[in-house]
Amino acid sequence: MARRWVLRVVSLAAGLLLWQVLTASGVRLWLRFDQLPTAVEVAERFARQLTRAEFYGDLGSSLARIGLGFLLAAVVGTALGVVVARSRVLGDLVQPLLEVVRPIPAIALVPIAILLFPTDEQGIVFITFVAAFFPILVSTRHAVRALPTTWEDALRTMGGSRRQVLVRVVLPGALPGVFGGLSVGMGVAWICVISAEMISGRYGVGYRTWQAYTVVDYPGVVVGMVTIGLLGRVTAGVVELLGRRATRWLPGEARS
Incomplete structure (x- = not known):
């Protein structure tokens, strides 16, 4: 474990050192590193x-939007994924509409969100919800359909009801796939919430990063990018940690 952490730290340090050398030396080959702020300036x-205080206010705004939108997507996406996978009739009714909407990038729905919702805040949460919803839905659906039928048959032969099959077989068995979708959904949600903040937000990390760009404050732009990366990594790490705790009963290979 210690060796893994050393390797990770070395990797990050090497990246920062390379960034500093290229930008401080004004290297200008095919890429123009002389146009970028140095790592020291950004630090x-x-x-x-x-x-x-403004910085922490922006963090709070972005985290609140992500938290609400992602939580809604996790609940609705997981529930609908199970329903679509378990019910052929409901799958035939709901899935065609979902498959038509799914290829549309969530950020392309910003104009629709502006028209639909009375406030920009609600519109940004909606964009975040849509971004996270489809990865969670698809992963849950595939995880439920991939469950061995022998598991359900075994419980049925012992007199298990449909509810018991759902609670004792379907949901526990699908958990690794569900958390895989949650992890992907969190990453996509960050991409879209930042983009939505840049377009229609008044607060948040994305809005502040765009403001820095408009006034040619490139160190501020990179600070915003680094902040977004750190927030995304921390929130995705929380989801992965919850997933490992929820699937502790699985073998190590299946859990990872």
């Missing part, structure tokens, strides 16, 4: 941002 700006 200094990040340190200043940490002392400002």
